[in-house]
Amino acid sequence: MHIKTPLAEKDLEKLKIGDRVLLSGTIYTARDAAHEKLVKLIEAGKDLPIPLSGQVIYYVGPAPAKPDKVIGSAGPTTSYRMDSFILPLLEKGLKGTIGKGPRSKIVREVMQNQQAVYFAAVGGAAALIARSIKKAEIVAYPELGPEAIRKLEVEEMPLIVVNDLAGNDLYQQGRTKYKID
């Protein structure tokens, strides 16, 4: 299934856990250090360096770009580390996040309330994912190196829906389905 950013409600409604999605459009990168800064700005009531309404944040710290490339290998990092920062971002209208690994119960509940989804990219498939990134530009915190906030233009980035609007969780359901007692 092809979808575009900013994410439209009608597209989000269609997504079910386990769906393969090819995402195109603008997305933003942020990891631990950048999240801490964004949350501090929100708490202080200041403007943010990136828009959040309808947007998607990708949890990634890419490898440096070789001279002939727009970005280095760029697979997802583990999402639970961002669980303690995501709630104010969801309140500001963030509609999707991309990472790997499960979200906490409270994050899943707030995502469902705010009608946001969580996608996984395949952890470690970093060279393959980099091929779908057509442009990359640092838009905030260059001093953070790999942790700087980047604006990415992606074309058909391969993702899997992990948490949908109905509150389902692919990690829980997948494990139960294939467990042998």
Next chain:
Amino acid sequence: MREIRSAEITEKVAKLAQEANFYLNDDLLNALDKAAEEEISEPGRYILEQIKENAQIAASENVPVCQDTGVAVVFIKIGNDVHLDGDLYEAIEAGIRKGYSEGYLRKSIVADPLSRQNTGDNTPAIIHTEIVPGDQLEIVIAPKGGGSENMSRITMLKPGDGKTGVKDFVIETIEKAGANACPPLVVGVGIGGNFEKSAYLAKKSLLRDLDDHHADPEIAKFEAELLEAINKTGIGPQGMGGRTTALAVKIEVFATHIAQLPVAVNLNCHAARHKKIII
């Protein structure tokens, strides 16, 4: 005495650090092929195909398999008939610095674990040294990413907990790790020694060939038993459900104290990287 120049060590380490990050070893690629054929879960197969394709892209473009090019873990075996013209550790650090910079590898090391300033060159490496007979120098570089390392665990069991206790701890570790450690995993288990020795054994076991069997048939049997149990958890590739949660389990054991049964589980992700040279 055989003379080895430290400049040569630096050059070779720089090259090896890049190769370890660009090219997965054949035993791992074969295990991924086999898993992709045998996996019964549909998302699981799709993920394994992506992982295989990713390895091909990385190798053909000389880019890292994973953006997390890790802590550079270096295992050295130095023959006692080797003479160096400089400091071994400085030569290795210089090689890591050069390899990570010239190879466009990510610099993921912070100088202080609490104030967290990036050192900018991926040093210091973590270097383990063994002195052995002979006049050769063996260097293994095993870049280790944060995702799987963060899910690794160590415990001090009671001697009476025995094999069952070890098995329960391993399974519990895998279940807690779930998708976070990027399964399919390579699982390294260190049993015995003391607190730090068990962790070292677990790490070292990850360097073994995936197809090999432990020399002690009892341990080899235990490796197979653990692998089977791990693959019954249902976690599967990337934790999305399936039967390939781990590709291999490797166990190393060592003598221990009458009051102790230390167990360390070092998880490696499917980007189980290591390369070796002998100078």
